[in-house]
Amino acid sequence: MEVTYSDRIPNNVGLHDNRRLQRALEAWQPRYLDWWHQMGPESFDAAHVYLRTATDVGRGGWANFDWVRLPEYRWGIFLADPEPDRRVGFGEHRDDPAWQEVPGEYRNQLRRLIVVQGDTEPASVEQQRDLGKTCPSLYDLRNLFQVNVEEGRHLWAMVYLLDAHFGRDGREEAEALLERHAGDADRPRILAAFNEPTTDWLSFFMFTHFTDRDGRFQLEALSESGFDPLARTCQFMLREEAHHMFVGTTGVGRVVQRSCELMREGDTDDLRPLGGIDLHLLQKYINFHFSVSIDLFGGETSSNAASYFSSGLKGRFHERQRSDDHRLLEATYALTEVGAQGLRQVDVPALTAINEGLRDDYIANCQKGLDRWNAILAEQGIATRFTLPHRGFHRSIGIFAGHPITPTGQLVSPEAWAAARDEWLPTDADRAYVHSVMRPVVEPGRIAGWIAPPASGIDDHPVDFEYVRL
Numbered sequence: 500m501e502v503t504y505s506d507r508i509p510n511n512v513g514l515h516d517n518r519r520l521q522r523a524l525e526a527w528q529p530r531y532l533d534w535w536h537q538m539g540p541e542s543f544d545a546a547h548v549y550l551r552t553a554t555d556v557g558r559g560g561w562a563n564f565d566w567v568r569l570p571e572y573r574w575g576i577f578l579a580d581p582e583p584d585r586r587v588g589f590g591e592h593r594d595d596p597a598w599q600e601v602p603g604e605y606r607n608q609l610r611r612l613i614v615v616q617g618d619t620e621p622a623s624v625e626q627q628r629d630l631g632k633t634c635p636s637l638y639d640l641r642n643l644f645q646v647n648v649e650e651g652r653h654l655w656a657m658v659y660l661l662d663a664h665f666g667r668d669g670r671e672e673a674e675a676l677l678e679r680h681a682g683d684a685d686r687p688r689i690l691a692a693f694n695e696p697t698t699d700w701l702s703f704f705m706f707t708h709f710t711d712r713d714g715r716f717q718l719e720a721l722s723e724s725g726f727d728p729l730a731r732t733c734q735f736m737l738r739e740e741a742h743h744m745f746v747g748t749t750g751v752g753r754v755v756q757r758s759c760e761l762m763r764e765g766d767t768d769d770l771r772p773l774g775g776i777d778l779h780l781l782q783k784y785i786n787f788h789f790s791v792s793i794d795l796f797g798g799e800t801s802s803n804a805a806s807y808f809s810s811g812l813k814g815r816f817h818e819r820q821r822s823d824d825h826r827l828l829e830a831t832y833a834l835t836e837v838g839a840q841g842l843r844q845v846d847v848p849a850l851t852a853i854n855e856g857l858r859d860d861y862i863a864n865c866q867k868g869l870d871r872w873n874a875i876l877a878e879q880g881i882a883t884r885f886t887l888p889h890r891g892f893h894r895s896i897g898i899f900a901g902h903p904i905t906p907t908g909q910l911v912s913p914e915a916w917a918a919a920r921d922e923w924l925p926t927d928a929d930r931a932y933v934h935s936v937m938r939p940v941v942e943p944g945r946i947a948g949w950i951a952p953p954a955s956g957i958d959d960h961p962v963d964f965e966y967v968r969l
């Protein structure tokens with residue numbers, strides 16, 4: 500694939516030869532930059548940041564490290580290399596040639612899928628706008644900005660699809676992606692979890708572990724799409740996404756590490772006098788971020804999800820590696836639901852339970868992070884272990900919504916649930932405490948007292964490298 504470096508927008512989608520598309524994107528670009536200035540990282544426009552920039556999808560091209568001022572980041576458009584003779588992998592059109600153009604009958608559904616995905620990308624940049632001011636180290640500050648610019652690029656990726664394949668209404672949707680804002684009373688972002696500000700770095704690490712991972716699983720499902728440009732866009736986005744989850748998983752792990760050290764040094768579980776984050780508080784943050792993130796998968800049974808699958812638009816996680824019929828005409832799924840006596844299982848058609856299946860895969864993947872954190876506890880000789888709460892705990896969407904279910908999956912009375920709530924979820928006082936330890940550390944090699952340094956630096960540089968020149 501040839502990259503047209505001469506274009507204002509680095510790309511491997513032949514923008515140079517498509518005047519109509521080029522004009523559309525060049526008209527959108529200044530609005531994007533306005534949005535970045537207004538809603539992107541506050542007060543770091545002049546800083547030089549050691550960032551990874553994609554200039555091609557090939558091995559040498561997608562991870563170029565260099566010093567960049569954030570507003571000058573080159574947000575490009577890249578599709579993974581095409582797969583020769585690619586076929587639709589699932590649903591009614593299985594084995595048909597993959598679509599290079601939007602099938603007319605699925606136009607609205609496809610546009611909706613792209614818009615919902617696209618909406619989350621700038622939303623997280625908006626949510627994280629203020630975080631830079633309280634960074635625990637320059638290494639972390641750089642990682643925040645890397646995540647931010649890549650979420651910006653993911654917005655470009657979705658806007659490219661809208662402009663290239665959906666004509667006028669695609670352009671209108673591209674505009675609207677810059678007009679909705681996280682937490683805006685009149686024009687909020689589409690999904691609830693993307694309207695809460697990320698106010699502290701513990702929340703940021705939890706967000707990148709849990710909520711970016713929802714993003715990963717949505718991209719995994721879309722990367723199976725029979726609409727080939729969408730599949731290839733998502734395949735490339737997934738490479739960048741992996742770094743976001745690395746930031747989250749290792750970030751929480753470093754907090755766990757530091758908390759263990761403080762517990763041993765002070766011979767106490769109560770780390771607040773030492774400026775640390777105690778393990779119970781970490782478990783509460785896990786409970787909160789896990790429960791709001793699994794809401795993002797939607798209702799357990801969904802006719803929309805069934806239709807996205809049957810139509811070949813959105814597959815399952817690792818669709819191609821599965822050995823079933825890829826149509827789900829006969830299969831059933833054992834769904835957990837809330838009965839009068841408590842939780843129970845019922846068999847439902849697997850086709851209607853696509854969302855729940857993706858949630859299962861997501862939960863299994865989240866658990867791997869917890870296993871890593873628990874391994875740190877074990878190494879440090881601490882007996883506590885973190886657990887994921889039951890999927891019915893603290894839900895706002897689907898069959899568990901509003902039911903008083905405990906983290907271990909017991910259906911209890913609303914009074915009992917309310918009485919224990921502060922043991923399970925962060926309280927205002929907890930959040931205020933976490934806030935109080937978030938003081939900026941911006942000297943190279945120094946790190947805040949509530950988190951351990953990373954095991955290694957970025958791009959073979961040492962941990963004390965000056966990753967951001969302020």
Ligand SMILES: [Fe+2]
Pocket residue numbers: 620649650653714740
């Ligand atoms: Fe993203």
Ligand SMILES: [Fe+2]
Pocket residue numbers: 650711714740743
């Ligand atoms: Fe991400």
